[in-house]
Amino acid sequence: MVVMTRWLNPDEQRTWRAFLAASRALMDTLDRELQRDAGMPHAYYEILVRLSEAPERRMRMSELADATGSSRSRLSHAVARLEAAGWVRRKDCPTDRRGQIAVLTDDGFTTLAAAAPGHVEGVRRHLFDALSPAQVDQLRRISETLADHLTGS
Amino acid sequence: MVVMTRWLNPDEQRTWRAFLAASRALMDTLDRELQRDAGMPHAYYEILVRLSEAPERRMRMSELADATGSSRSRLSHAVARLEAAGWVRRKDCPTDRRGQIAVLTDDGFTTLAAAAPGHVEGVRRHLFDALSPAQVDQLRRISETLADHLTGS
DNA sequence: CCGATTTGGTTGAGCGTTCAACAACATGCC
């Protein structure tokens, strides 16, 4: 059976290309700033943030993967790097012998604390400073809707 | 001089994390679909699209880099791959002896034409179907504002 | 209790991106 493609109309086309350009430019910029100022990519920064917010600064690998929207494989590689940098330590899980627990080290916490102000400033400058309060609200609703829609399917 | 960090308030925090999760999930999903169905990453698809829209299906490397928001290095590597796949051909520029012109081959055009319906369907399903017309409009304005803001600085 | 399935996590290969260095050519200035 032949199904006609529902092509994008000009408005949708324009929206889609603008979104692509904007989100890529934003993430590229933040990634580059973080790499330059803190010596780590944004994905690694996010891992440290999540760990720093967790009780006792530790999390199961799979929870951490979910929290950062990452695959298990990606997280495994990433934590290996973070461990080599001395920012994270791996521990065996006491209740599940398959499990591994990632623990943020003091060194990792210090590094994160040093990187955070600059990064937050970057997010503010490149994202929030450009938008009106109403637009920030719109962006939140849109993003939450999209995230739901994507993980729901 | 010590400058106080302008930390994110709870609303901004929530917006930022939702945006991160949504844009990552969206791009990951589309990238995976395109890789599965057309054997190419989204970045390469975009290159083929731009070429297909250009007069005579050809563009200077640097224009193509600008159009796709890519670095020259990235484009160079990418076009090398696309050339190996037989989808793009390189030509010397007649007016600037440093220049190279990327030309979409018939094979490349055919491959793109085969990939497009599925990809557009994906964009519609994962993005536009989830949003109201008003939200699409909001997203366009937000994205255009952000893109301006980022390339302006 | 035991085999089958599922879950948690790691590994290595292949690929795409980044970054810095570089080569070739064009342009500006005197």
Next chain:
DNA sequence: GGCATGTTGTTGAACGCTCAACCAAATCGG
């Protein structure tokens, strides 16, 4: 014209991500 500077594009190494394969341990079903 001739030298300095800017632009165009490529290259190779290092790095991060994806994918498929895999092992070990937990859980399910009889």
